[in-house]
Amino acid sequence: MKRNKFYVTTPIYYVNDAPHIGHAYTTILADVLARFHRALGDDTFFLTGLDEHGQKVQQAAEKRGLAPKQHCDDLAPRFSDLWKTLGISNDDFIRTTEARHVSVVQAILQKVHANGDIYQKEYEGLYSVAEERFITEKEAESGQFREVKTLKEKNYFFKMSKHQDRLIKYIEDNPGFIRPEHRKNEMLGFLRQPLGDLCISRPKARLSWGIEIPFDRDYVTYVWFDALINYISAIGYMADEDKFKRFWPAVHLIGKDILTTHSIYWTTMLFSLDLPLPEAIFAHGWWLMGESKMSKSLGNVVRPLDLIEQHGVDAVRYYLMSEMNLGSDANFTPENFIKRYNSDLANDFGNLLNRVSGLIAKNHGGIIPEAGTPSSADEEVVVTGRALGPKVEALIRDYKVDEALNEIMNLIRQVNKYMEAQAPWKLAKTDLPAAGRVLYTATEALRLSAVLLKAVMPTKVATVLEILGVADSGLSWGELKSGVLLPAFPPLFPRIEVEKKV
RNA sequence: CGCGGGGUAGAGCAGCCCGGUAGCUCGUCAGGCUCAUAACCUGAAGGUCCUUGGUUCAAAUCCAAGCCCCGCAACCA
Numbered sequence: 001m002k003r004n005k006f007y008v009t010t011p012i013y014y015v016n017d018a019p020h021i022g023h024a025y026t027t028i029l030a031d032v033l034a035r036f037h038r039a040l041g042d043d044t045f046f047l048t049g050l051d052e053h054g055q056k057v058q059q060a061a062e063k064r065g066l067a068p069k070q071h072c073d074d075l076a077p078r079f080s081d082l083w084k085t086l087g088i089s090n091d092d093f094i095r096t097t098e099a100r101h102v103s104v105v106q107a108i109l110q111k112v113h114a115n116g117d118i119y120q121k122e123y124e125g126l127y128s129v130a131e132e133r134f135i136t137e138k139e140a141e142s143g144q145f146r147e148v149k150t151l152k153e154k155n156y157f158f159k160m161s162k163h164q165d166r167l168i169k170y171i172e173d174n175p176g177f178i179r180p181e182h183r184k185n186e187m188l189g190f191l192r193q194p195l196g197d198l199c200i201s202r203p204k205a206r207l208s209w210g211i212e213i214p215f216d217r218d219y220v221t222y223v224w225f226d227a228l229i230n231y232i233s234a235i236g237y238m239a240d241e242d243k244f245k246r247f248w249p250a251v252h253l254i255g256k257d258i259l260t261t262h263s264i265y266w267t268t269m270l271f272s273l274d275l276p277l278p279e280a281i282f283a284h285g286w287w288l289m290g291e292s293k294m295s296k297s298l299g300n301v302v303r304p305l306d307l308i309e310q311h312g313v314d315a316v317r318y319y320l321m322s323e324m325n326l327g328s329d330a331n332f333t334p335e336n337f338i339k340r341y342n343s344d345l346a347n348d349f350g351n352l353l354n355r356v357s358g359l360i361a362k363n364h365g366g367i368i369p370e371a372g373t374p375s376s377a378d379e380e381v382v383v384t385g386r387a388l389g390p391k392v393e394a395l396i397r398d399y400k401v402d403e404a405l406n407e408i409m410n411l412i413r414q415v416n417k418y419m420e421a422q423a424p425w426k427l428a429k430t431d432l433p434a435a436g437r438v439l440y441t442a443t444e445a446l447r448l449s450a451v452l453l454k455a456v457m458p459t460k461v462a463t464v465l466e467i468l469g470v471a472d473s474g475l476s477w478g479e480l481k482s483g484v485l486l487p488a489f490p491p492l493f494p495r496i497e498v499e500k501k502v
Numbered sequence: 503c504g505c506g507g508g509g510u511a512g513a514g515c516a517g518c519c520c521g522g523u524a525g526c527u528c529g530u531c532a533g534g535c536u537c538a539u540a541a542c543c544u545g546a547a548g549g550u551c552c553u554u555g556g557u558u559c560a561a562a563u564c565c566a567a568g569c570c571c572c573g574c575a576a577c578c579a
């Protein structure tokens with residue numbers, strides 16, 4: 001039987017940026033998908049990394065009196081350390097300054113040049129000396145740019161326009177390629193206009209911190225042309241063809257801000273290289289802080305580390321995954337976080353585990369009771385439980401993590417109702433085995449939910465499954481072992497008490 | 503101007519494609535239970551389903567017009 005493969009990427013983040021909740025979100029999402037697919041037995045590869053070239057890095061390094069590379073080396077751990085803290089299970093971490101990447105970018109430039117898809121031309125446009133970049137007419141009119149003058153410059157261009165029709169057809173023929181759907185429409189709308197060519201060079205006189213263009217030493221390549229290639233350089237394009245063939249094409253998770261770069265620049269580059277296009281490009285929304293966008297000037301940037309310190313990694317992962325649905329924007333507020341945490345994790349999931357294990361301790365000597373012959377009430381739980389795995393799998397394969405989590409919580413809610421109806425604490429007085437049967441059913445449902453929550457909350461779930469004595473159990477009903485001693489344990493997700501404002 | 507998405511209880515959303523008692527989570531209120539992390543369960547209140555008109559026995563759902571919100575509008579080289 002052929003194994004499915006799953007190659008998922010995050011964007012490579014700009015090394016100069018301070019990591020914020022948005023970076024954390026994309027990376028956690030990728031991690032959750034990767035963990036799910038690994039659990040499903042798919043041949044999985046999960047890549048993230050850093051974009052380290054460009055003007056901002058050069059300038060920031062100069063300011064600090066450091067070589068750009070040194071500057072990057074200093075800053076890179078801000079991301080890689082955060083990923084460790086967040087429990088990110090990436091298989092590789094690529095930095096665009098690494099030799100393995102630089103050589104592939106240069107080889108690709110040569111190849112595309114040889115294909116005739118790169119040409120040189122002189123460009124004349126409005127240039128802001130203060131900003132050190134060309135600006136559009138609109139921007140010039142806005143008056144926000146100083147020292148604007150007309151500048152002529154020779155540069156290299158990539159023939160994006162050549163691939164336009166092919167790209168349109170591809171997007172139309174592959175409905176799941178750009179997700180969610182409305183983003184696909186946006187891109188098709190964008191492509192209705194004639195596509196220009198992409199300038200892919202910078203004269204070294206203006207910008208030296210980049211990858212040198214092999215056929216013209218006076219230039220470095222444009223950061224995006226450099227950066228996008230990470231998705232294939234990291235898995236061995238032109239270096240380890242077996243690995244490359246094993247994993248390419250990828251699923252790219254990106255923020256909606258860089259949809260054009262991915263669905264237009266990157267795809268036409270791949271066309272030129274005669275490589276398959278990505279399996280999917282998924283653009284998620286922004287995290288809004290209350291009503292406004294997160295921004296440094298507003299001082300409302302959420303630092304993931306603060307949250308984790310207060311409430312733990314798993315809770316933060318769960319919150320981000322459950323609160324953001326598909327491609328829309330989501331609202332981040334501490335109040336929301338606490339509500340979600342208390343109702344789902346503390347009151348429903350954590351508390352259910354507590355009541356079940358408490359009853360087992362009290363009435364069954366702490367030993368997991370026999371499953372017995374299910375009553376019709378038990379059977380309802382079993383049916384939901386059995387159906388849950390496939391349901392969740394389908395949702396995850398469709399990138400609907402929030403819906404998958406909701407399905408899992410629905411089982412938990414159902415079990416709470418079932419407990420109430422069966423009242424094993426009463427049953428124990430008249431029919432101990434029947435009470436045991438109910439508790440077995442409830443605990444087994446809990447175990448099953450835990451297994452499905454593993455990708456989102458790896459640490460807590462590991463604890464739960466250890467407590468239940470079935471660390472490596474899977475998704476079939478009945479893997480919970482009777483006769484095993486349930487140890488005592490502190491509440492899994494202690495409620496967050498909020499002082500009410502008077 | 504253009505293209506795309508949306509407007510459903512206090513909040514966040516589902517339902518709309520394939521018309522027929524308007525549903526879920528959170529919040530509020532009342533009750534129950536007492537195994538549990540003041541948790542859990544039940545019930546209630548709360549909706550002109552943006553507006554207007556049309557089709558139909560029947561429209562949140564289909565059609566038309568309008569209002570409002572949001573996204574895209576590259577060539578930021």
